[in-house]
Amino acid sequence: MEEVIGGPFSAVLMNAGKALLVLIVGWILAGRLGAIVRKRVNSNEHIDPTLGNFFASLVKWAVLAIVLVAVLGIFGIQATSIVAILGAASLAIGLALQGTLSDLAAGVMLVVFRPYKLGQFVDIGGTSGTVKDLNLFTTELVTPDNVQIIVPNGQAWGSIITNYSAHDTRRVDLVFGIDYDDSADTAMEIILDIAKADSRVHDDPEPWVRVTNLGDSSVDLTARLWCDAADYWDVKFELTKSIKEAFDAKGVSIPYPHTVEIKKSA
Incomplete structure (x- = not known):
């Protein structure tokens, strides 16, 4: 036995x-x-x-x-x-794995059409990060503060994809508000001089500064500059600081929001 x-x-x-x-x-x-x-x-x-x-x-x-x-x-x-x-059991398996099969098919589409590549900074359906990995089923993103985000390929392919690294150059938009009593021409000249003095700012297209809005408390000036995509944030932050300091030195004020009350006699 x-x-x-x-x-x-x-x-x-x-x-x-x-x-x-x-x-x-x-x-x-x-x-x-x-x-x-x-x-x-x-x-x-x-x-x-x-x-x-x-x-x-x-x-x-x-x-x-x-x-x-x-x-x-x-x-x-x-x-x-x-x-x-x-x-x-193909029907049952297909229903059970439809999400996985959808991710697999989407992964193939992402590789064929390549809306983003490794190392590029993208926004996928409202989630931003640098692409670290793309495999059969998922896309791995890493946020600027080093948080890992796993996006199923099916959701990535079905979402709006914004690729900030797709092109070699990017436009930097800077907006400054100056007091109504200050000279807009002086402020615009200050901005242009600082922009042209920065070697990272491209000459073509040429830096552009215009009065774009008359606000409740300020005259708004918009500067548009072009630089390499890799220099975007450094240019944006450093020029903002430099222009603010130049305004202070030249007596151009950036006003706080305020309301002017005018009383008229009867």
Whole structure:
């Protein structure tokens, strides 16, 4: 009796051990192959690094699928049987995995059309960050304060994508309000002199300053400057500070919001 019970039980244990070994080896192999594909693709200067991450993810999941079939084969479930089962349950599987399949399809579309690439700063449906990874199912963003955000590819593809890094240059808009008693021409000259003195500001298109609004408390001046996309924030912050200091030195005031009351005699 012990031999009869022990025989099948030992076979099950042996198959389980083999399956576990195949899973471990397959998982390690999938990771290694994915890393090799990523390294080979990214080492080619003519191929975008975004494709390296995507192809690495594709290879990894393909190897894991083969490993799963091999594990099922250890327990006597043949590949033809798996196909038959999946075919019979295709409707249920499709409904259960429609979100995942949608992310997979969207991932392919993102790689084909490439609305964003690794290292670019984007806004996806109101979520902003630098693209760190794009794989089969998700896009990984990192915010300026180093917070990780995972966006399913289906949501990314179906949302409005604003890519701030798509072009080499960007326009910097600066708005300053000056007092009604100050000279707009003097203030505009100060802004232009500082802008033209900054080597990061492009000469073409030429810096532009105009009176754009007569507000309740101030005359609003708008400056439009062009610079390299990588210099955008430095130019915006540093010129704002420099122009404010120049206004102070030249006696151009930036007024607080206020209301003037005028009384007329009867």
